[in-house]
Amino acid sequence: xxxxxxxxxxxxxxxxxxxxxxRRRLAMxxxxxxxxxxxxxLILATTASAMGWEVGIFFTFYGLDIxxxxxxxxxxxxxxxxxxxxxxxxxxxxxxxxxxGALPGMPSVATAIMKRWMxxxxxxxxxxxxxxxxxxxxKLFACATTMGVMGIRQEDLIDGAECAGATTFLxxxxxxxxxxxx
Amino acid sequence: MAxxxxxxxxxxxxxxxxxxxxxxxxxxxxxxxxxxxxxEMLATDPGSKPDMLAWSRxxxxxxxxxxxxxxxxxxxxxxxx
Numbered sequence: 015x016x017x018x019x020x021x022x023x024x025x026x027x028x029x030x031x032x033x034x035x036x037r038r039r040l041a042m043x044x045x046x047x048x049x050x051x052x053x054x055x056l057i058l059a060t061t062a063s064a065m066g067w068e069v070g071i072f073f074t075f076y077g078l079d080i081x082x083x084x085x086x087x088x089x090x091x092x093x094x095x096x097x098x099x100x101x102x103x104x105x106x107x108x109x110x111x112x113x114x115g116a117l118p119g120m121p122s123v124a125t126a127i128m129k130r131w132m133x134x135x136x137x138x139x140x141x142x143x144x145x146x147x148x149x150x151x152x153k154l155f156a157c158a159t160t161m162g163v164m165g166i167r168q169e170d171l172i173d174g175a176e177c178a179g180a181t182t183f184l185x186x187x188x189x190x191x192x193x194x195x196x
Numbered sequence: 197m198a199x200x201x202x203x204x205x206x207x208x209x210x211x212x213x214x215x216x217x218x219x220x221x222x223x224x225x226x227x228x229x230x231x232x233x234x235x236e237m238l239a240t241d242p243g244s245k246p247d248m249l250a251w252s253r254x255x256x257x258x259x260x261x262x263x264x265x266x267x268x269x270x271x272x273x274x275x276x277x
Contacts (some may be wrong), residue, residue: 023246061216065254167206
């Protein structure tokens with residue numbers, strides 16, 4: 015392991031190498047349908063793909079909105095009950111009181127702010143990350159139960175989404191080196 | 197910083213980009229090279245340093261050199277597989 019600069023993480027990788035010819039596998043559950051919670055599974059998925067891993071994400075409950083053709087571009091940040099909401103203007107010491115987050119239009123404001131920060135940081139939009147994930151062969155499992163409960167049909171989902179139940183996902187996850195619930 | 201004088205076959209500028217883009221773009225770029233060729237990647241994200249070490253360990257591509265100057269990291273990577 016090469017030494018890195020002070021203050022920069024230095025972590026060893028796994029001791030056990032996968033068997034010859036077998037790729038490492040990442041299995042994730044994406045259970046949240048807010049804009050901020052759509053990023054982590056997609057960032058981890060595209061990164062793992064770039065590391066040569068096989069990746070599958072099981073989109074369930076509100077997380078299924080990430081695969082929904084129309085809802086995908088309308089994911090919102092939820093300002094209520096989120097004490098980490100930063101001040102609306104960078105450098106402004108005042109945070110917005112939680113109760114104001116419940117006012118009409120506040121989720122749209124919070125969402126617009128986060129989208130602007132993402133753009134300013136050259137971060138891809140959720141649609142672009144999803145496209146990268148699809149291009150690199152990430153498996154996108156759409157929870158069959160969620161589809162049934164919420165009345166979502168296959169044609170409501172983006173191309174590449176595969177309808178599957180918990181059994182299919184667990185079968186995939188049983189061969190995973192890393193599993194995450196988000 | 198001491199430089200090995202290795203001439204890269206391709207340069208990839210990831211300055212101003214945050215995780216996961218430098219790793220994703222590096223992975224794409226290295227695949228466009230022939231085995232044995234060298235990619236130079238420039239980044240400003242401090243996380244890119246441990247990330248590139250981990251990426252090279254995971255993919256088997258050889259990280260030949262890491263330099264940092266004025267907040268810019270310069271990686272030299274040889275395509276191995």
